[in-house]
Structure formats: C-alpha cells, structure tokens
Amino acid sequence: MINVLSTPPGRGRFLRVKVVRVKGVMETAAKKESFNYRLWKYDGAPGELIPLLQSAQEHFGYIPRRAITYISGVTTIPESDVYGVITFYSQFRLQPMGKFVVRACAGTACHVSGAKAIIDTLEDELGVEVGDTSEDGMFTFLTVACIGCCSLAPVMMINNDTHGRLTPASVRKIIKKYRRKTDNENNAGVS
Amino acid sequence: MKKIIVGMGTCGLSAGAQPVFDRLKNLSDSYPDRCELSITGCIGMCFREPLVEIRDEKGRTIYGDVSAESAEEIFNEHVLNGRRIEDERVIYGVDTEGDTFGSEAYFLNLQERIVLRNCGTINPESISDYEEAGGYGGLKKALTDMSSEEIIQTMKDSGLRGRGGAGFPTGLKWSFAASNQGDTKYVVCNADEGDPGAFMDRSVLEGDPHAVLEGMIICGKAIGASFGYIYCRAEYPLAIARLEKAIAAARDKGYLGENIMGSGVNFDLKIKQGAGAFVCGEETALFASIEGERGMPRIRPPFPAEKGLWQKPTNNNNVETFANVPWIISNGASAYSSIGTEKSPGTKVFALAGKVVNGGLAEVPMGTTIEHLVFDIGGGIKNNGVFKAVQMGGPSGGCIPSSLKHTPVDFESIPATGAIMGSGGMVVMDQGTCMVEIARFFLNFTQSESCGKCTFCRIGTLRMLEILERITKGEGTPGDIPKLEKLSIQIKEASLCGLGQTAPNPVQTTLRYYLDEYKEHIENKKCPAGECEALVEFYIIPDKCVGCTLCARNCPVDAITGKAREVHTIDQDKCVKCGKCITSCNFNAVVKR
Numbered sequence: 001m002i003n004v005l006s007t008p009p010g011r012g013r014f015l016r017v018k019v020v021r022v023k024g025v026m027e028t029a030a031k032k033e034s035f036n037y038r039l040w041k042y043d044g045a046p047g048e049l050i051p052l053l054q055s056a057q058e059h060f061g062y063i064p065r066r067a068i069t070y071i072s073g074v075t076t077i078p079e080s081d082v083y084g085v086i087t088f089y090s091q092f093r094l095q096p097m098g099k100f101v102v103r104a105c106a107g108t109a110c111h112v113s114g115a116k117a118i119i120d121t122l123e124d125e126l127g128v129e130v131g132d133t134s135e136d137g138m139f140t141f142l143t144v145a146c147i148g149c150c151s152l153a154p155v156m157m158i159n160n161d162t163h164g165r166l167t168p169a170s171v172r173k174i175i176k177k178y179r180r181k182t183d184n185e186n187n188a189g190v191s
Numbered sequence: 192m193k194k195i196i197v198g199m200g201t202c203g204l205s206a207g208a209q210p211v212f213d214r215l216k217n218l219s220d221s222y223p224d225r226c227e228l229s230i231t232g233c234i235g236m237c238f239r240e241p242l243v244e245i246r247d248e249k250g251r252t253i254y255g256d257v258s259a260e261s262a263e264e265i266f267n268e269h270v271l272n273g274r275r276i277e278d279e280r281v282i283y284g285v286d287t288e289g290d291t292f293g294s295e296a297y298f299l300n301l302q303e304r305i306v307l308r309n310c311g312t313i314n315p316e317s318i319s320d321y322e323e324a325g326g327y328g329g330l331k332k333a334l335t336d337m338s339s340e341e342i343i344q345t346m347k348d349s350g351l352r353g354r355g356g357a358g359f360p361t362g363l364k365w366s367f368a369a370s371n372q373g374d375t376k377y378v379v380c381n382a383d384e385g386d387p388g389a390f391m392d393r394s395v396l397e398g399d400p401h402a403v404l405e406g407m408i409i410c411g412k413a414i415g416a417s418f419g420y421i422y423c424r425a426e427y428p429l430a431i432a433r434l435e436k437a438i439a440a441a442r443d444k445g446y447l448g449e450n451i452m453g454s455g456v457n458f459d460l461k462i463k464q465g466a467g468a469f470v471c472g473e474e475t476a477l478f479a480s481i482e483g484e485r486g487m488p489r490i491r492p493p494f495p496a497e498k499g500l501w502q503k504p505t506n507n508n509n510v511e512t513f514a515n516v517p518w519i520i521s522n523g524a525s526a527y528s529s530i531g532t533e534k535s536p537g538t539k540v541f542a543l544a545g546k547v548v549n550g551g552l553a554e555v556p557m558g559t560t561i562e563h564l565v566f567d568i569g570g571g572i573k574n575n576g577v578f579k580a581v582q583m584g585g586p587s588g589g590c591i592p593s594s595l596k597h598t599p600v601d602f603e604s605i606p607a608t609g610a611i612m613g614s615g616g617m618v619v620m621d622q623g624t625c626m627v628e629i630a631r632f633f634l635n636f637t638q639s640e641s642c643g644k645c646t647f648c649r650i651g652t653l654r655m656l657e658i659l660e661r662i663t664k665g666e667g668t669p670g671d672i673p674k675l676e677k678l679s680i681q682i683k684e685a686s687l688c689g690l691g692q693t694a695p696n697p698v699q700t701t702l703r704y705y706l707d708e709y710k711e712h713i714e715n716k717k718c719p720a721g722e723c724e725a726l727v728e729f730y731i732i733p734d735k736c737v738g739c740t741l742c743a744r745n746c747p748v749d750a751i752t753g754k755a756r757e758v759h760t761i762d763q764d765k766c767v768k769c770g771k772c773i774t775s776c777n778f779n780a781v782v783k784r
Contacts (some may be wrong), residue, residue, distance in 0.1 A: 151550030
C-alpha cells in the first residue's frame with residue numbers, strides 16, 4: 001500500500017491506491033487516476049469537485065460521509081456545497097450499492113416497446129422498488145433515461161452487461177441465473 | 192492479405208461483439224500472414240449487429256447477426272477459402288466496380304454520409320486510419336492557407352446550422368466569439384447527449400473521434416481560443432475511452448499542443464465527464480457543471496460568446512456540428528450548401544428507434560420526408576403495425592402524426608408542426624402507443640430533470656404531470672384540458688432555459704393532433720390504444736394459455752380461475768389491474784385490450 005497523502009486531516013490510512021482495469025477494447029485506454037492521487041494532486045484549480053467526487057465513487061462504490069469531509073478539507077469547499085453538488089447529479093450515490101446493479105432502461109424507445117412490464121417484473125422478482133437495494137445486498141435496482149441501445153429495446157444493464165429484446169419471462173430467467181451464480185460461489189466458499 | 196473488421200460500438204458490444212472478436216482473434220492469430228484483425232465503430236445498422244466485415248481484393252463484404260460460431264464459419268469460408276457466403280447474412284457489400292449488394296444495401300445506399308463518413312469504415316483507435324481517409328486535411332488547410340476570417344466566412348457560406356437542436360448558424364456564432372476581445376477564450380464541445388432515444392453523438396465519438404477534435408481545433412483558430420473542453424456524459428464510457436486515446440494520439444502527432452503544424456497556433460483540450468443531469472445539455476448549465484457546481488442555467492445576456500465558461504468568451508457547439516467542420520473546410524462551402532434545402536443546408540443524422548423495423552442511424556440530406564426515413568430507409572413498422580406518429584426532439588420535442596408524414600425534416604418545417612428538430616432522435620410509434628401516456632412519460636422525465644431554479648418549470652411541470660397521471664388513471668375531468676393548455680403557455684413564457692421553454696411541447700402537440708384520445712380518456716374512461724392499465728381489461732389469449740396456473744397463483748385478488756392444463760380466465764369484476772398476471776406469464780398469453 002502506498003500512502004501518497006502526506007497530510008490528511010486526521011485520518012491517514014483509509015485510502016488505498018487502486019489501479020482501475022477496464023476490460024476488453026478499453027484495456028489500452030489511459031489508466032484512470034486514483035482518488036488518492038487526485039486529492040494529492042489537487043492544487044486549488046477550480047472545477048475539480050465533480051471529478052474528485054467521481055473518483056471517490058469509483059473507489060468506494062458510493063460516496064461515504066467521510067469522503068465528503070475529506071474532499072471538503074482538501075478543497076476548502078464547504079461540506080454543504082459538496083453535498084449540494086452530490087444530490088444534484090443522478091450519478092452520485094450516498095448509499096452503498098448491491099453486488100449487482102440492475103439498470104432498466106426507461107428511455108422513449110424502450111417505453112414504447114414495453115419497458116413498464118419489464119420494470120414491474122424486476123420489482124417483483126428482486127423484491128425492491130426502483131432506487132432501492134435488496135436486503136441481502138445482492139441487487140440495486142435503478143432505472144436510466146437511455147442506454148443508447150434503442151434498437152434492442154427493451155433493454156436492461158446488469159453491472160456492465162447489456163441484455164436486450166427482453167420479455168417478462170426472459171427477465172426472470174436472467175435474474176435467476178445471477179442468483180444461481182452467486183449461490184454456487186457461496187457454496188464453493190463454504191466447502 | 193484480408194482485413195477482418197468487427198463492429199465494436201456500444202450497440203455491437205451489447206449485441207455480443209466481444210465473443211465474436213475474441214473468437215476471430217484466436218483464429219486470425221494462427222494465420223498472421225493471411226489476414227489482419229481490426230475494429231470499427233457503429234455503421235448505423237444496429238438492427239443487424241454484431242457485424243463483421245471482410246475486406247479483400249474483391250471488395251467489402253459485411254455480415255450481420257454474427258455469433259462466435261458463425262464467425263468461425265465466415266473465417267473458414269471467406270478468409271481461408273476465399274469464398275463469400277452467399278446468403279441472407281451478407282447485409283452489405285461493395286465489389287471492385289463500386290456496385291453494392293446485400294440484403295440491407297438499400298439502407299446505406301439511400302443515405303448521404305458526411306458526419307458518418309468514417310463511422311463503420313475506419314478504426315477509431317488508429318490516427319493513421321483517419322489520416323488515410325483524408326483526416327486532418329481540413330485542419331492543415333485551415334492552419335496554413337486560411338486566415339481566421341476566411342474560416343468563419345467559409346462556415347457562414349456553408350450555411351451549417353447547429354446540430355444540437357436550436358439550429359443557430361454556426362458561422363455567425365463563431366464570429367461573435369471571435370469579435371469579443373479577451374486574453375483567454377474557450378471552445379466547448381457539448382457531448383452531453385441526454386435525449387432518450389438519440390444516440391448519434393455517441394456513435395460519432397465512438398466511431399470517428401478525430402473528426403470532432405479536428406473540428407474543435409479549426410474552431411480554436413477561427414475564434415482565437417487555445418483551450419477546449421469536451422463535456423461528455425459519463426454514461427458513455429466507451430466514447431470517453433476512445434476520445435482519450437484520440438487526444439493522446441493527436442498530441443503525439445502534433446495536432447494538439449503548441450505551434451500546431453508550424454503555424455504558430457496553440458490548442459489543447461480536456462475531457463470533462465458529466466454526472467447525469469439532463470439540464471447540463473443547456474450551455475450555461477453545462478458551463479456551471481464544468482466549473483464544478485450544480486448544473487443550473489444562468490441568465491442570458493451576457494451570452495457565452497461574451498461571458499461563458501469562467502466568464503471568458505466561449506464558443507459551444509454540438510458533436511455533430513464539429514464533425515461537419517473538417518469536411519466543409521476540405522470540400523468548400525458550396526459543396527456543403529448545395530446539399531439539403533436552401534435554409535437548412537447539409538445533411539442530418541437521425542436515430543431511428545421504437546416500432547421501426549430497421550432501428551439504427553441514418554444520415555440524409557435536410558428536407559428528406561419523414562415517410563422516406565421511416566418507410567424506405569427504416570423499413571416500415573414492426574410486426575406489420577400501423578404507423579401512428581413519430582416523436583422528434585426528445586422530451587423537448589413533440590409527436591408528429593402519420594397524417595403529416597410528407598413533412599420534410601428541416602429547421603423550418605418541423606417547428607411548424609409544433610415539434611422541434613432536436614438532436615435527431617426519431618422514435619416511431621404504432622397503434623399500440625397511447626398519446627396521453629407518451630405525454631405523461633415525457634412530463635415525468637422533464638419534471639424530474641428540472642433543476643428547480645424557475646418556479647414555473649419546477650412546480651408547473653409537476654402540476655401538469657399530476658393532471659396527466661389523473662387522466663391516464665381514468666380520473667380526468669373536463670376542466671383538465673384547458674388547465675394543461677394554460678400551464679403549457681405559462682411554463683414556456685416564464686422559464687429561463689430551453690428545458691422549461693420546451694417541456695410542454697409533448698403535451699401541446701398531442702393535444703393538437705390527438706385531442707380525441709384525451710377526450711376518450713376523460714369522458715368515456717377508455718384508452719383507445721389499449722395501453723393505460725386502469726382503462727383496459729386484462730385478457731388471457733386461449734390459444735396461448737397452457738394452464739400452468741402461475742398467473743392464478745400470483746393474482747392477489749383471486750380473479751383468475753381455471754384448472755391445471757386448462758385455459759384460464761380473468762374475472763373482470765374482481766380484477767384490480769395490477770399487472771401481476773402479465774409479468775408472471777411465461778407464454779405471453781396475458782394481454783391488455
């Protein structure tokens with residue numbers, strides 16, 4: 001572990017340097033800068049708050065309370081303002097996400113192709129409403145405005161995998177597959 | 192040497208291009224002397240993705256609906272044995288004579304591609320591919336042979352109008368920014384494509400990122416700016432990755448940086464990721480977001496050309512606009528203005544989606560009719576449905592009914608219908624789409640995306656949404672329609688930015704063309720399209736029902752009866768229209784009617 005922050009306000013070791021790997025065709029793209037490095041590099045240049053929040057979310061999966069304090073300390077932007085920016089943008093989340101983030105597309109093309117039945121099925125199958133995380137921490141269910149796969153409508157994304165041309169039956173099949181996969185992994189871990 | 196090219200845009204990847212690419216990589220690695228493997232962006236034929244193209248001495252051949260298995264077959268037959276597979280899978284091809292063939296050849300033949308000139312043909316991650324296709328030729332001409340005034344004059348003469356939706360003349364906009372004095376000026380590229388149903392900017396960024404960079408550098412010289420920002424939505428990770436690569440490659444080659452091509456012009460740029468706010472597509476909100484604040488629009492004047500980003504003179508254009516610029520500089524203003532209509536020259540990219548057969552991207556000259564786009568290029572309506580309307584311009588736009596299908600798409604004719612050009616999303620609707628429900632859908636979107644600054648937009652859209660929700664639930668009253676009309680006018684008049692000023696458009700256009708449908712909901716409590724759940728009855732199709740009892744077990748009010756392995760029926764008196772039977776049926780036997 002490299003602790004690149006020399007003067008963190010009070011909490012020295014909660015951040016870790018993490019190298020983000022992006023699979024497949026994006027592999028050779030420029031490596032993303034870590035949250036830690038970004039904070040350390042911050043030189044008071046204006047306009048850095050959103051990128052800082054984005055890397056915090058990438059690091060933690062959400063924006064924890066302590067990250068707000070931390071960013072505020074380094075940038076001298078009041079915590080209330082940081083909070084105001086977080087709640088303005090739909091990308092930022094203040095609660096941890098489930099293991100699988102299910103994003104049902106609610107764009108126009110999906111809407112006219114029956115997205116409502118897909119969303120109802122997902123709520124039913126996952127047992128949570130839009131915006132919530134299941135109690136076991138497995139699934140977070142969100143809707144998005146448009147994934148941009150309009151020709152495969154209706155569409156949903158589970159983490160980074162897109163599933164298209166959905167029907168209520170195929171949705172249930174896909175969710176069951178993810179459930180089984182996790183069960184198998186857990187069982188393998190026990191034995 | 193044969194070249195194998197896999198379409199790796201977001202549309203291709205979500206249809207399964209990655210396993211196809213992996214399989215072809217394994218195969219081609221065994222024959223390094225006979226073929227090379229490359230990737231490309233979206234060619235626009237999203238409805239047949241994943242696509243694989245083979246380029247050899249006989250020309251180009253594109254195969255559609257490729258799976259990992261059929262990729263292997265194509266590799267063995269076409270690449271190794273040199274025999275093209277002659278069946279439906281060949282969707283497009285060009286032989287050595289320049290003649291086209293293939294089952295979907297008409298889709299590309301009916302288009303005129305300027306913005307999409309390289310999309311689907313070059314490798315977007317290779318700057319040399321772009322240069323071979325004539326890339327950075329426009330930049331060279333602009334830097335070495337042209338003065339700033341000449342560039343702006345060329346843009347004015349070309350007649351190019353902003354492709355983000357408003358259609359403001361680009362050359363005029365540049366001249367405003369150029370005439371304002373300042374030590375620092377900015378060029379901003381708006382890549383915050385937030386309209387649901389529009390994906391042309393994403394395809395350009397993923398398929399031809401250098402064209403956008405080239406356009407921005409030319410703009411930088413024209414207005415005297417040396418720094419630029421690309422504001423791209425974070426929902427487009429692949430576009431951002433390809434842009435980052437393109438910027439790094441352009442810096443290496445000296446197209447970005449100091450003293451570009453020895454001309455004394457300096458220009459560099461940076462990507463800013465959006466964080467998911469539709470209102471940030473509005474330019475002043477976009478500047479606020481780049482500055483790290485909540486993306487709320489600012490009062491104009493002062494206009495961005497005077498005081499924009501960081502209070503400096505700024506020129507902001509959309510992705511598609513910038514992608515047009517290098518072509519115009521290379522080919523001259525008159526070549527561009529000769530295409531399209533007199534007041535709306537050039538071409539426009541449209542994203543066809545919804546109930547259309549060929550969902551994808553099509554670039555056509557301005558002035559092409561809606562009918563030509565939907566039927567000749569788009570292939571008509573899915574499942575032999577009836578064409579009801581086309582929605583243009585996203586949440587700011589409106590629904591154009593089928594009776595106006597002869598309307599040419601340009602900046603004059605479309606606004607006359609009450610819709611807007613918008614960024615070019617075209618969602619096609621058939622007889623099963625309820626227009627009141629569509630209006631509710633868009634109001635729901637704009638209501639949740641309103642930043643909250645202007646009272647009429649913040650509260651007015653909520654009131655409109657409540658009325659529309661009431662109508663779709665069968666609780667509408669005769670006074671609702673005048674209320675909607677009144678609120679529409681007030682919100683338009685009293686909102687600061689484009690979001691509020693256009694938010695009532697979907698309601699106004701549906702009221703204008705589908706008033707009967709509203710009345711049917713309010714007076715007779717019926718939804719003619721059979722979409723609004725509260726106003727329809729749920730019905731089990733006897734032929735499809737296998738008697739699995741799943742719906743009966745899921746019904747919360749025991750309204751469904753029937754024995755195992757026998758057709759079930761719904762008791763309409765008991766039914767509460769919750770929709771559980773539809774979502775639980777594995778045989779699509781439950782329908783609304």
